[in-house]
Structure formats: C-alpha cells, structure tokens
Amino acid sequence: MEDTLRQNYVKMPEVTGYKEVVTAFNSATTAGNTLAGDLNLVYAFAKAMDPGSVVREGEQVMIARTGGVFDRLKGMVESINGGARLTPEIRMALMNELNTRVLAWQRQHDAVRSQYENIARDRGLKVGNVVDAPPVITLPITRTQEDVERLPRGQMFRDHLGNIRVK
Numbered sequence: 001m002e003d004t005l006r007q008n009y010v011k012m013p014e015v016t017g018y019k020e021v022v023t024a025f026n027s028a029t030t031a032g033n034t035l036a037g038d039l040n041l042v043y044a045f046a047k048a049m050d051p052g053s054v055v056r057e058g059e060q061v062m063i064a065r066t067g068g069v070f071d072r073l074k075g076m077v078e079s080i081n082g083g084a085r086l087t088p089e090i091r092m093a094l095m096n097e098l099n100t101r102v103l104a105w106q107r108q109h110d111a112v113r114s115q116y117e118n119i120a121r122d123r124g125l126k127v128g129n130v131v132d133a134p135p136v137i138t139l140p141i142t143r144t145q146e147d148v149e150r151l152p153r154g155q156m157f158r159d160h161l162g163n164i165r166v167k
Contacts, residue, residue, distance in 0.1 A: 002120070002129040009116045009131055013052075018109035020051035022135040025102045028095065029139055029156045038086040045094045048101040088153055095156055095166050102137065103164070109134060139164065 009015060028044035031037035047053075086094070113131050120130040140157045142148045151157055151167045159165050 001123065002125050005116060005119060005125070005130045009112070012112050014105070014108040014112040017051040018105045019135050021048045021102055021105045022137055024048055024051075025098060026138045028098055033091075033152060035085065038091070041086065041091060041094055041098075045098050048098050048105070051105075092153070092166060099156060099164050099166065106134075137164075 024044035024047035028041050031040040031044070113134065116131050117127050120127045140147075140151065140155070141160075142151070142157050143160050148157065148159075148167060153167055155167050157165055157167065
C-alpha cells in the first residue's frame with residue numbers, strides 16, 4: 001500500500017515540477033555576475049516557467065513565432081551567446097519573477113504533499129514511506145542589514161523572518 005501511494009505521489013506533476021524548479025532556482029541564486037551566470041539565470045527562468053520541457057530545434061522556430069516571454073528569452077540567450085550581458089535591472093526582474101514562480105510551485109507541491117500525508121495517516125501508514133522531504137531551497141540567510149549590504153545586487157536571500165527577498 002505504501003509503495004503504491006509513494007509511486008503515485010512522486011509522479012504527480014506538482015511534485016516533479018517543484019523538484020525541477022527548485023533545482024533551477026538554486027542554480028540561479030548562485031549564478032555569478034558573468035556571461036555564464038546570465039545564461040544560467042535565463043535557463044533557470046525558462047525551466048521555472050515550464051518545468052519538464054526541453055526545447056528542441058524545431059520547437060525553437062515555433063516559440064519564436066509565438067512571441068511573448070519565450071521570444072524574449074530566446075533573444076536574451078542569443079545576446080548572451082554573442083557576448084552581451086543582462087542589465088542589472090533585467091537580472092533583478094528575472095530573479096523576482098523566478099521567486100514568484102518558485103513560491104507558486106511550492107504552494108502546489110505542499111497541497112499535494114498534505115493530501116498524501118493525510119491519506120497515509122488515515123490508512124495507518126508511515127507518512128515518511130509515502131512522501132519524501134521536499135527539495136531544499138538554498139539561499140543565504142541574513143540576520144542584519146549589514147549581512148544584506150554584503151550581498152551583490154540582484155542576489156536572492158532569506159531575511160531573518162524566513163522571507164525570500166532580492167537585493
């Protein structure tokens with residue numbers, strides 16, 4: 001019974017998507033202020049917008065035709081590959097949006113996790129055998145304003161209350 005529930009739980013889109021988004025998010029939060037860091041940030045943002053997707057060559061043409069956010073992302077990637085840099089304002093905007101997406105995925109994941117925990121408890125099963133610990137969001141934790149001032153501009157961090165913020 002536990003095995004079946006666990007198999008169902010780990011395959012839920014809210015669970016798999018959240019794991020992918022957190023991995024991308026953690027990568028973005030440590031991205032340096034370099035060309036490679038810019039590219040890392042853009043790819044993390046794209047992953048957060050559509051976890052599980054892989055953009056293939058034929059789909060790039062279709063994305064370019066649709067315009068909107070994916071067209072802008074493609075433009076950013078082409079600019080970065082050509083040696084251009086993201087402006088601090090764009091980096092911050094991407095990080096802010098990435099943060100919003102991670103929190104939205106976290107709420108969805110937590111709702112599904114709670115459902116499966118309740119099912120396990122109701123059936124007298126060990127909760128830890130049905131659901132696993134959620135992925136960890138790794139961010140610097142600041143305790144003082146001085147800690148915040150030492151962070152580079154655009155860096156995401158957790159404040160002393162646990163809130164995610166962007167410098």
